[in-house]
Amino acid sequence: MTFENLKPLVVAIVSSENTTRDEKLLAICQLLNESVEYYNWVGFYFANHEAQTLHLGPYVGAETDHTVIPFGKGICGQVAVSNNxxxxxxxxxQDNYIACSFTVKSEVVVPLFVGGVNIGQIDIDSHVIDPFTEADERFLEYVNEQVATLF
Structure with missing residues (x-):
């Protein structure tokens, strides 16, 4: 399914009634994981700015021990600091990489902004080397713009 075809499905999930925010986030993870062949782990991390840590939110894929990540550590922690x-x-x-699984070959992390503040991120792992393009980044930015409306 193309990113353009996925956009209205993301909007439908975000605007669905009678579901909690976490249920919506999990549904987005499931949609992306099932619809994009090389998205093998899809999850959200949320920032605790006081503690300077990221905390794992809803996700789909292999279990991870990385439920709390300090700002600056690993790819996710670097995005928490850089906002990019x-x-x-x-x-x-990659030197500053936290290995989740030997099957992970590549990763993309896109920050989630609410009111100009980086409150978290969407994290995608792939079992394929170098599958992510600028189109993935633009699509994931769109997903995060939709998710931001939940906060």
Whole structure:
């Protein structure tokens, strides 16, 4: 399914009634994981600015021990500090990488802003080297713009 075809489905999930925010976030994770062949782990992390940590929210994919990540550590922690998208074509070439699974070959992390504040991020892992393009980044930015309306 193309990113353009996925956009109205994301909007439908976000605007659905009688579901909690976490249920909506999980539904978005499921949609992306099932619809994009190379999205093998999809999840959200949310910032605790006081503690300078990220906390795992809803996700779909292999279980992870990385439920709390300090700002600056790993790809997610770096995005919490930089406020910029981070695409890692090959995780084995990245120094500050937290290995979740030997099957993960690449990663993209896009920050989630609410009122100009980076409150978290969407994190995608892939079992393929270098699958992410600018189109993935633009689509994930769109997803996060929709998710931001839930906060």
């Amino acid at each position: 998208n981070f695409v890692v074509p090959d995780v084995s070439a």
